[in-house]
Amino acid sequence: MSLFIASLNSGSNGNCYYIGNERDAVLVDAGISCRETEKRMLRLGLSMNKVRAIFISHEHSDHINGVAVLAKKYQLKVYITPKTMLNGGLALQPHLVAPFTGYEPERVGEMDITAFPKFHDAADPHSFMVSYQGINVGIFTDIGAPCQHVIQHFSQCHAAFLEANYCETLLEQGRYPYHLKRRIRSGHGHLSNTQALDIFKTHRPAHMSHLLLAHLSKDNNNPELVQNLFNAHANGTHVSVASRYAESEVYQIVNGLQTWRSGFERELGQFSLF
Template identity: 70%
Template sequence: MCVFIASLNSGSNGNCYYVGNEQEAVLIDAGISCRETEKRMARLGLSMSLVKAVFISHEHSDHISGIPVLAKKYQLPVYLTPRTTFTGRQFLNPQMVYPFVAYHPVKIGNITITAFPKFHDAAEPHSFIVSCGDINIGVITDIGSACEHVIRNFAQCHAAFLEANYDEQMLAGGRYPYHLKRRISGGRGHLSNTQALELFIKHKPEYMSHLLLSHLSKDNNNPELVKQLFDEHADGTEIIVASRYQESAVYQIGNLVVPVTMPHHEYIPANVQYSLFQ
């Protein structure tokens, strides 16, 4: 068994993450347009026909704005918690909306999605572990602190999308008003580079092959800075910076030998150059 993962976009302008095997896939959040999602997946050799569901982490627009069109066009079930306010629900058939509960796994074919709670300034925010066989992929962004739920689940990941939103000095000396700086750095805002690195150093399992640093701030972070910071402590884990402007490569997690021509997927090796953004 192997798993294919990609960031289609990561940042305050939209978040969407792809996790799948050879038969099916899920999207975690859909904060970019349907058209942009289709274009980026096509460039990666990924097929929308494999996508079987969308899971919503919370109701902020950069995580849900693409859902009404995407779900309706492809008749995708949308999973969210009962308390998550999703203003686009009126555009969906009620039969397409499904609730999920923390630590109650949801099966989508051979994929299992397990949500867990986190601290963030939303109604009922969750992050996810997406499992295919014995391979676990974490999608852990928009977290104010590395609480026990985050730590416990991160420590099980073979690969993860992990928030590294801001550099403390850049945020403190930046142009944001004081109340916004407090919101970002508070316990229900976003994770700093230092906090993310501490989680990585203390709780990364030995078998973690890839870490995609995600949801970087445009104004309060620098992709080269954060990649260098994590590379110094990578210890065999491939560090990738997910862009707010374009899709990442597709990364294969697992040991299955991939054929030269593979239906629905264009395999891109883990050492592909990542794209830096401003």
């Protein structure tokens, strides 16, 4: 049994993450357009026909921009809290709205998706864990501080999307005004490279096979810097940086063992189970 994961986009210009098994899939956040979501999934050999639902973490535009069109076109359930719905100003068809509550798993196909609260400057923000046949994949982005909720779930993951938003030095020396710098590092903004690395080094389980570093700042971080920082502590975990400009590879998570398919294999049609 496997879970397949991919980042379709990750950053302040849009966030969307794919998690699915051989039959069913979900999207966590839908911050890029419906058309761009379709194009990126097609390039990866993934099918929108397997997507059953969208889970929304919070109401900021880079997480919800594409949700209304995607949900309407494919008649997808949108799991969202009432406060997030209200503050996002979303116009969703009523029959597609599915409120969720933290720590109460939602079943999609044979997958269980559990939401849990996080620190972020939004009305009712949540992170998610997707579980299937004993495999756990966590989606931990837009986190102001590594609270116990994050630590508890990260320590159970076979694979995870983990925010590494900013380099402290680049943020301090950068062009952002003081009030924005303060917001980012306030404890309700974003995780720094140092905070993310500490989570990884201290709470990574032995079975974690794959880590995608997510939501990097365009101005206050550098993908190569982050990659090198985490590679030095990878100890067998495959670490990659999720791009703000393109989709990632599709990674197959099997009982804590990671594999991935190259573009060459996809061209040969080896992705038929999507």
